Amino acid sequence: MIFRQLxxxxxxxxxxxxxxxxxxxxxxxxxxxxxxxxxxxxxxxxGLKLVYTLDTHIHADHITAASKLKQMVGSKIAGPSLDKLPxxxxxxxxxxxxxxGSILIDPLHTPxxxxxxxxxxxxxxxxxxxxxxxxxxxxxxxxxxxxxxxYRTITQKLFTLPADTLVFPAHDYQGRRVSTIEQEKTRNPxxxxxxxxxxxxxxxxxxxxxxxxxxxxxxxxxxxxxxxxPDVPENLQQYCESMGVSxxx
Amino acid sequence: MIFRQLxxxxxxxxxxxxxxxxxxxxxxxxxxxxxxxxxxxxxxxxGLKLVYTLDTHIHADHITAASKLKQMVGSKIAGPSLDKLPxxxxxxxxxxxxxxGSILIDPLHTPxxxxxxxxxxxxxxxxxxxxxxxxxxxxxxxxxxxxxxxYRTITQKLFTLPADTLVFPAHDYQGRRVSTIEQEKTRNPxxxxxxxxxxxxxxxxxxxxxxxxxxxxxxxxxxxxxxxxPDVPENLQQYCESMGVSxxx
Numbered sequence: 001m002i003f004r005q006l007x008x009x010x011x012x013x014x015x016x017x018x019x020x021x022x023x024x025x026x027x028x029x030x031x032x033x034x035x036x037x038x039x040x041x042x043x044x045x046x047g048l049k050l051v052y053t054l055d056t057h058i059h060a061d062h063i064t065a066a067s068k069l070k071q072m073v074g075s076k077i078a079g080p081s082l083d084k085l086p087x088x089x090x091x092x093x094x095x096x097x098x099x100x101g102s103i104l105i106d107p108l109h110t111p112x113x114x115x116x117x118x119x120x121x122x123x124x125x126x127x128x129x130x131x132x133x134x135x136x137x138x139x140x141x142x143x144x145x146x147x148x149x150x151y152r153t154i155t156q157k158l159f160t161l162p163a164d165t166l167v168f169p170a171h172d173y174q175g176r177r178v179s180t181i182e183q184e185k186t187r188n189p190x191x192x193x194x195x196x197x198x199x200x201x202x203x204x205x206x207x208x209x210x211x212x213x214x215x216x217x218x219x220x221x222x223x224x225x226x227x228x229x230p231d232v233p234e235n236l237q238q239y240c241e242s243m244g245v246s247x248x249x
Numbered sequence: 250m251i252f253r254q255l256x257x258x259x260x261x262x263x264x265x266x267x268x269x270x271x272x273x274x275x276x277x278x279x280x281x282x283x284x285x286x287x288x289x290x291x292x293x294x295x296g297l298k299l300v301y302t303l304d305t306h307i308h309a310d311h312i313t314a315a316s317k318l319k320q321m322v323g324s325k326i327a328g329p330s331l332d333k334l335p336x337x338x339x340x341x342x343x344x345x346x347x348x349x350g351s352i353l354i355d356p357l358h359t360p361x362x363x364x365x366x367x368x369x370x371x372x373x374x375x376x377x378x379x380x381x382x383x384x385x386x387x388x389x390x391x392x393x394x395x396x397x398x399x400y401r402t403i404t405q406k407l408f409t410l411p412a413d414t415l416v417f418p419a420h421d422y423q424g425r426r427v428s429t430i431e432q433e434k435t436r437n438p439x440x441x442x443x444x445x446x447x448x449x450x451x452x453x454x455x456x457x458x459x460x461x462x463x464x465x466x467x468x469x470x471x472x473x474x475x476x477x478x479p480d481v482p483e484n485l486q487q488y489c490e491s492m493g494v495s496x497x498x
Contacts, residue, residue: 003373003413004413005412005413005429005431124252163254164252164253164254166415166427174436175432175435175436176428176432176436177428177429177431177432178415178427178428178429178432179425179426179427180254180426180427182254182426183424183425183426183427186424187423187424187425
């Protein structure tokens with residue numbers, strides 16, 4: 001499998017490119033609007049053709065490039081069926097595998113950061129979106145977030161994957177790029193080292209995080225599969241417009 | 250490829266199991282004596298047959314299980330040709346690929362921690378031994394270590410691998426298990442973020458590390474491919490004897 005971990009520095013988002021060496025088909029997981037040109041450049045440079053974009057959830061910090069990429073190269077928009085977005089071409093269901101050439105993607109419903117959040121398992125790699133981060137996890141204090149639900153998602157679904165499964169999150173704010181299930185089980189400060197539900201909920205409730213500055217534009221924009229709302233203030237436009245992001249960010 | 254990252258907690262050593270799904274052949278990279286029974290248990294549990302052990306270098310902190318495993322299951326001892334150890338069955342050379350079923354291993358000469366240190370590249374994974382660690386690197390102040398040489402190894406050889414190559418080190422003392430070349434290039438505090446030779450040498454020289462407590466036994470023991478010297482004091486015997494290390498350490 002051809003694999004690239006691409007970084008979009010404005011929202012610190014990792015976008016994942018998975019390509020089939022046999023058919024030349026490619027998918028992108030969580031493409032971000034400011035980097036759509038960079039993403040296509042990488043795909044074209046590898047001689048691949050983008051056939052699907054997959055979002056893990058309705059992001060609150062950036063606009064997905066799903067619609068833009070569909071408009072540019074005809075890729076199909078895939079995402080959690082539970083979101084019931086009219087703009088989704090291919091709704092994904094847990095238990096129904098998506099096959100793209102030799103790439104096999106198993107969608108997993110991993111709620112807690114948002115209620116309809118999905119992770120995507122491809123062989124020995126799990127793309128965890130904002131459910132499980134490296135030494136952290138997504139916040140649970142906005143949208144449809146719920147700490148108890150996220151605890152069950154991580155401990156009962158993600159932590160039961162094989163220990164050496166590579167964890168690729170949607171974000172990292174400190175330059176870390178990959179982890180494993182065993183690493184997170186052992187040392188994740190929020191939920192690792194056998195923390196119980198009560199401890200986890202207390203940690204999540206104690207975070208005192210500020211209101212996400214782009215959420216009021218990102219959520220409606222992403223419910224439309226990636227439309228930059230017309231009233232975005234100038235200082236926030238970088239979150240939803242192409243900024244010429246370079247290859248390795 | 251079947252893949253397992255196994256942890257030996259006495260010396261915090263990672264041992265890597267690579268297995269071929271077609272032939273059932275397996276290799277171990279850097280097996281440690283205290284965990285030889287655990288390693289064989291995992292190999293047997295997967296229905297594999299150990300055919301090679303590969304050491305990255307003459308370790309100073311533990312005794313390799315290479316000879317013990319050869320004695321138990323007939324695996325061949327492979328390692329850097331430059332070490333010229335009479336006990337090595339298969340000397341490895343940079344530029345000469347080792348094939349074990351469908352597993353292809355490219356040995357890379359990566360000196361600096363020791364002069365004959367090798368790393369092993371298998372597809373998108375580099376097993377860096379003590380040359381490059383996660384957020385660190387091997388010390389250069391004993392055996393045949395040399396900071397300038399390690400700087401050249403990391404910046405000119407390891408950092409020129411594809412950005413998404415997974416970095417699997419021989420040790421981690423904080424429970425981290427995997428990194429990537431891009432992550433280390435960006436944020437390794439010793440050598441990342443474009444540190445120059447002078448800065449690196451200064452960092453390495455300023456470490457004030459204590460004399461390794463087991464080195465005087467480990468080095469001769471490993472030059473014999475894993476012989477526990479007869480005069481090891483009782484409090485250090487755990488570094489070279491089977492301690493019933495469990496599956497996930």
